[in-house]
Amino acid sequence: MITDTHTHLYSDQFDNDRKTMIQRAKDAGVSRFFIPAIDSSYTENMLSLEKENPDDVFLMMGLHPTSVKENYLEELNLVKEWLEKRDFCAIGEIGMDLYWDKTFLTQQQEAFRTQIQWAKEKKLPINIHCRDAFNEIFEILEAEKSEDLRGIFHCFTGTLEQAKQAISYNMKLGIGGVATFKNGKIDKFLNEINIKHIVLETDSPYLAPTPFRGKRNESAFITNVVDKLVDIYNLSFKEIAEITTQNSKDVFGV
Numbered sequence: 001m002i003t004d005t006h007t008h009l010y011s012d013q014f015d016n017d018r019k020t021m022i023q024r025a026k027d028a029g030v031s032r033f034f035i036p037a038i039d040s041s042y043t044e045n046m047l048s049l050e051k052e053n054p055d056d057v058f059l060m061m062g063l064h065p066t067s068v069k070e071n072y073l074e075e076l077n078l079v080k081e082w083l084e085k086r087d088f089c090a091i092g093e094i095g096m097d098l099y100w101d102k103t104f105l106t107q108q109q110e111a112f113r114t115q116i117q118w119a120k121e122k123k124l125p126i127n128i129h130c131r132d133a134f135n136e137i138f139e140i141l142e143a144e145k146s147e148d149l150r151g152i153f154h155c156f157t158g159t160l161e162q163a164k165q166a167i168s169y170n171m172k173l174g175i176g177g178v179a180t181f182k183n184g185k186i187d188k189f190l191n192e193i194n195i196k197h198i199v200l201e202t203d204s205p206y207l208a209p210t211p212f213r214g215k216r217n218e219s220a221f222i223t224n225v226v227d228k229l230v231d232i233y234n235l236s237f238k239e240i241a242e243i244t245t246q247n248s249k250d251v252f253g254v
Contacts, residue, residue, distance in 0.1 A: 152172055
């Protein structure tokens with residue numbers, strides 16, 4: 001049993017073959033799909049996906065940092081309404097993204113901090129998006145750290161030191177296609193990180209692993225990530241799958 005802790009199965013890139021794509025993943029051994037939110041424009045699609053796959057799909061709720069714009073307070077209110085209306089497995093993906101635009105830096109910080117506080121109140125894990133913002137994210141995590149703060153550092157691409165710092169805040173490292181890239185760098189030190197801190201993800205339809213790099217990613221390709229971790233940790237495919245799935249259960253509680 002393999003768990004994909006981060007996949008955008010509701011993406012319009014899957015509109016023409018979603019059912020067969022999900023079946024390919026199941027045939028490859030993936031039996032749990034954790035679905036991050038982006039903003040309110042995707043909520044209906046997420047709910048439809050869950051309704052069609054009630055035993056396999058687990059939804060998060062949150063406001064993605066690249067969706068923090070002029071109307072971010074309105075979007076945050078919608079997140080809060082949904083969190084009060086029904087259960088979700090996590091608050092995410094949330095965080096900071098300073099790669100494309102720094103215009104809303106202050107608003108991203110506020111949105112991140114606010115959603116962390118909601119997660120702690122509800123005893124939910126968080127799923128962190130970080131791009132060109134390690135220092136800013138760590139500053140907020142340091143201020144908000146507590147026994148109730150836990151989650152996943154999605155698509156971790158930092159250094160060994162940053163990996164250790166993320167783990168110190170009770171975060172697992174989300175490892176996906178980047179670990180298979182020749183210039184991905186994280187494969188050079190992952191063996192220094194205990195596998196108990198690792199979960200698997202695809203971020204599909206993005207960041208397809210080698211040999212599919214540059215193509216549409218899908219959850220079935222997570223087996224290529226497992227193969228890479230087999231080499232890194234000198235464990236069997238089955239052991240990697242079992243350990244990382246248990247790690248995901250420790251985070252999400254499901």
